[in-house]
Amino acid sequence: MPSRRTLLGLLAGLPFLGGLAAYAAERRPFYTGPLSDHFDGTRFFDPHGSPPKAFTDLLRWQFGGDRRASWPASWPGPGADRPPPRVDDDSLRLSYVGHASVMLQTRGLNILFDPVWSERVSPVSFAGPKRVNAPGIAFEDLPKIDLVLVSHGHYDHLDVSTLSRLHAAHAPRVITPLGQDLVMKGHDPAIRAEAHDWGARLEVGNGVAVHLAPMRHWSARGLFDRNKALWAAFVLEMAAGHVYHIGDTGYGDGHHFREARRRFGGFRLAILPIGAYEPRWFMRDQHMNPDEAVQVMIDSGARRALAHHWGTVQLTNEGIEEPRDALVQALAARAIDRDRFRALRPGEVWSIGPDEA
Template identity: 80%
Template sequence: MSKPPAPPRSKLNRRRLLGVLASLPVIGGAGGAFAYRSQPYYSGPVSDHFDGTRFFDPHGSPPKAFTDLLRWQFGGDERARWPESWPSDHADVPPPRVDGDAVRLSYVGHATILMQTRGLNILFDPVWSERVSPVSFAGPKRVNAPGIAFDALPKIDLVLVSHGHYDHLDVETLSRLQAVHQPRVITPLGQDAIMKAHDPAIRAEAHDWGDRIEIGNGMAVHLAAMRHWTARGLFDRNKALWAAFVIEAPGGLVYHIGDTGYGDGHHFREAKRRFGGFRLAILPIGAYEPRWFMRDQHMNPAEAVQVMIDCGARRALAHHWGTVQLTNEAIEEPRLALHAALAERAIAPDLFRAIRPGEVWELPAAEA
């Protein structure tokens, strides 16, 4: 049977341009193509990372210019073709609670993880939507279902949202969680305004780098700097803050980073200096090619291994790979590159795992 004729090049270019525009608030250095709003999300005193209008990282780099984005998208950098569907063989139905110092980690997909410990159920960057985009008809689309069906979630107590990019802050999912679970939502400064503009019922509270927030059951959350940026549209770049989270528990500290570049490693060495090392680090390993464009905002797997070493983590869990295609690398490349980087540093692969949606990693209380 003969193949159907390919669409005209002009149609393909229009399609690609539409996809680029819808992806801008996720990966583009110039902010998004859709004007989310120009008003500030936050007003407060000037600090060492806030100039009165926009936040910045004193140890970071600003996002790339729009011309750099066009060079990447249309300048010839090779982009691997992901499959339309890459379903996982796993599907998790979590228990209602995990008591004591054991930690149960369930990978939902991309940046979404459920952590259960000491009787609390905590979701990181929850996204159950089909696309990570400001529109429903274009932009990055997931290639596998969430590893936990939404209706199979246990009672969610706490949600931690690291920053405002659409693959991390999904207002539709937050509204669904609010309607069913009424969780407390902790997020960096300004991100609460984005959530409440969509749904005033969302129980969002915003905090700054360095803040410590009690969450009950002998636990607390700290907000820490990470090397990234944030935007929802064309006019709001860095008008809200981004952050890593440190979950303080009697059984040991967990260090969660939603997105980050490596830079010179300052933030990760500082995390070790401040907290003394971690029982577990949850680190992104995907969306890193081409390096000339992505290195300032997304680290690659070898850099993630270096972060594990720099921050003093005994174990690490990979995320931000294998669910939505944001950049050029092939779908399994992050996991393969992670295994190679671990072998090069003589680190056992079981200590830094890249699991598929629906898979579970349980850390026993005895090793806390």
């Protein structure tokens, strides 16, 4: 007999399922536009990817006996960061908020990736995966936020409540892939969301441009809206070296990451997911493991990498510290200094100077 926790996870907690409580999402307008090599007129797809698993596979995972590690109810970070108002030079100041949320300060811009300050990543507030540590920056301690980049629509990346709070406090520009703006504006029409396709290049000021690039993933918020909005990686183009951010991705054959290197000539920093990867038979096509993340660092030509998507909310079967431990092992196996690919805890900061090689 499945536990109450497992049933609630099925109904509300899995960001890629959304749950019955997200029925209202099915009544919102969906993206319409011309056909392309990754849009068939109704749904998006990755020509180099794999379709998401079927519902029967989800049931097999949940009820088939795959061992699920037990996480602590509380695993607090070392303390909250209080960022400066700005970082005006080419330094990169990275503050780990938790799970997929990272703040980057550089060239006078304050940028948030996939911001989530809510307690749960779920379509409902009373059930679903709950964070085991507070955000690494208290919301009230955020400096003026200029730009928000939201990679896709899963609940652990697109948090409409947080986006609404950010708009009320900072009114940032929000850049997201096609169709995700409709999710945001359906919740709060005031959110300054703009949606773009893979290949778009957008000037955001202070000598910085944002590109949207393919990643091997998919998107949904309910039971019937699978892939009706796009997903994307982001490249921040800067004279001192580019930053490559991936919200979620499988590795596949590595095509997208080698292509990113070919197109952009390598990266000063990659921000890469390392968690939510077990069991591999179910997760392989959508979430890479730490060993694959190190390979992405190599494939993309990134000199450094910051890990995210671990240690804050339990989405899958691995233990809370397993991604970090596996990352250390993967780096050692390739003789890469572990300081070049760091896994921070919420509230920790990594500052990279403008002249660091």
